[in-house]
Amino acid sequence: MFRPSTRSALIASVLIASSCASVAQTKVSDDVVRIGVLTDMSGVFSANVGPGSVLATKLAIEEFGGKVAGKPIEMLFADHLNKADIGAARAREWMDRNGVDVVTELGNSAVALAVMNVAAEKNRVTMVTGAGATRITGEDCKPNNVMWVYDTYALAKVGTLPLVQDGAKKWYFITADYAFGHSLEGDGMRFVKDGGGSVSGSSRYPFPGTDFSSYLISAQASGANAVAFASAGADLQNQIKQANEFGLSINQKLVAMLMSITDVHGVGLDAAKNMNFAETFYWDMDDETRKFSQRFFKELGKMPTALQAGQYSAVLNYLRAVEKSGSDQAEVVMKTLREMPIQDAFARNAKLRPDGKLIHDTYLVSVKTPQESKGPWDYYKIVKTVPGDQAFSPLSESKCPLVKK
Incomplete structure (x- = not known):
């Protein structure tokens, strides 16, 4: 009722x-x-x-x-x-x-x-x-x-560090301006730097957003190898679509700090193909x-x-x-x-x-190309399975007052 x-x-x-x-x-x-x-x-x-x-x-x-x-x-x-x-x-x-x-x-x-x-x-x-x-x-x-x-630590570590190690050394962040976005950006920047990369700049937009053109132009002008979206949901989908319209994906790697299978479904495989990100579940495992x-x-x-x-x-x-x-x-x-x-x-x-x-366990996934997909919802390739004790922050680093040090 x-x-x-x-x-x-x-x-x-x-x-x-x-x-x-x-x-x-x-x-x-x-x-x-x-x-x-x-x-x-x-x-x-x-x-x-x-x-x-x-x-x-x-x-x-x-x-x-x-x-x-x-x-x-x-x-x-x-x-x-x-x-x-x-x-x-x-x-x-x-x-x-x-x-x-x-x-x-x-x-x-x-x-x-x-x-x-x-x-x-x-x-x-x-x-x-x-x-x-x-x-x-x-x-x-x-x-x-x-x-x-x-949490944003695991998403950033599993989804960011391997890309830095593969050559994406210079990053730009477009971030939702609230607690989750800040946390995701902060953890992402940490692992970029830990991997030997650098951050050329960042932009924070009022959440939720619709027009990301000015932020994308700044990211494009930064000369970064990778543009990371520290956002989620409809905002993320709009960012990926608009980034493709501006041609960012031609010379820069688009990185979703948090992406879901419905986001891939929403933007389509043409726009999302070959994107890497951390996931915690896939229906076809x-x-x-x-x-x-x-x-x-x-x-x-x-x-x-x-x-x-x-x-x-x-x-x-x-x-x-x-x-x-x-x-x-x-x-x-x-x-x-x-x-x-x-x-x-x-x-x-x-x-x-x-x-x-x-x-x-947490997973590094890659989005399939339209040619690789066998049908609706066949979207992921699992690149790597990362055990939980390697994906998440160690308890020894916890700031939780309940944890006995």
């Missing part, structure tokens, strides 16, 4: 319950496990998260038959409109009025950081699957928060990824992004932790998550660290 909500944010609650009864006595608050999916349903990130992340949550709940620890599972979802104050207000309302136990997705770093503060105050769990600022598990880490899919992705495709008509696959994984493992512990209490769930094995269609060789970061 859909209900209107304030500030035009979309909210709905879906109660999914199986017919089998259970008399098991558990420590589940209100006798219901409530999951709140706070996402971008209508903005620049909606294709990468949004309705697909809601669907991914639904698929994870269905794997439990709608019940966990003998109690029904309820899902709520809302649009945070990429505004931190709206996201924080919605999360607070969910926790105070609806008894939500975990708020997840949070596909905007500013929104994620704001909601994490609310959850810490209310002693609830947050599972960040769509945001990537390193602060989330760094200086702003929280004891009941996890960061499941990626093996039988397990194909099985989940076909379920997803059947309902939404497209293959899942890494963020949507990561959302499925995070919710699935949250429910596994509730099932294993018999409780939805935040500290119990977090302790169980850190102790139990984490392995599914998304998470490979995964382990949850004390700072809340999930460490797992």
Whole structure:
């Protein structure tokens, strides 16, 4: 049933319950496990998260038959409109009025950081699957928060360093002017320099943007070998299209610091061919990824992004932790998550660290040419699999105050 909500944010609650009864006595608050999916349903990130992340949550709940620890599972979802104050207000309302136990997705770093503060105050769990600022598990880490899919450190290291080593020594950055963009730019510049390269300049644009002509002209005039886009979603797609129109791809390598399969689909293989970037999931890796992705495709008509696959994984493992512990209490769930094995269609060789970061395999991919692709969504070649302990920052470098040095 859909209900209107304030500030035009979309909210709905879906109660999914199986017919089998259970008399098991558990420590589940209100006798219901409530999951709140706070996402971008209508903005620049909606294709990468949004309705697909809601669907991914639904698929994870269905794997439990709608019940966990003998109690029904309820899902709520809302649009945070990429505004931190709206996201924080919605999360607070969910926790105070609806008894939500975990708020997840949070596909905007500013929104994620704001909601994490609310959850810490209310002693609830947050599972960040769509945001990537390193602060989330760094200086702003929280004891009941996890960061499941990626961070800007891993994206930059896996997606940038190999290109510098292959000869792209001079870089220019076009950056979204907010927390995620700043973090992605900073980590990207670090690995360019670590690899022996240099940064000839950067431009920051007001987020979201549509006309990138002035920034692209500056990048073209810089003489850089590589032009890096520290952005995502619709902004990234527009940047790639406009860069091709300006002819940047003729003499300069275009680098996406964060790109998804829907971005490739949106700009087309002609525009995206041969681009390299870091990924955390690809639907056509093996039988397990194909099985989940076909379920997803059947309902939404497209293959899942890494963020949507990561959302499925995070919710699935949250429910596994509730099932294993018999409780939805935040500290119990977090302790169980850190102790139990984490392995599914998304998470490979995964382990949850004390700072809340999930460490797992990451991939360097190359976009196929139109001639190499065998059909719709056949877009990636996996160039290299990078183990999690090599892709993500070492715990010894963590700025999280929860980490004992």
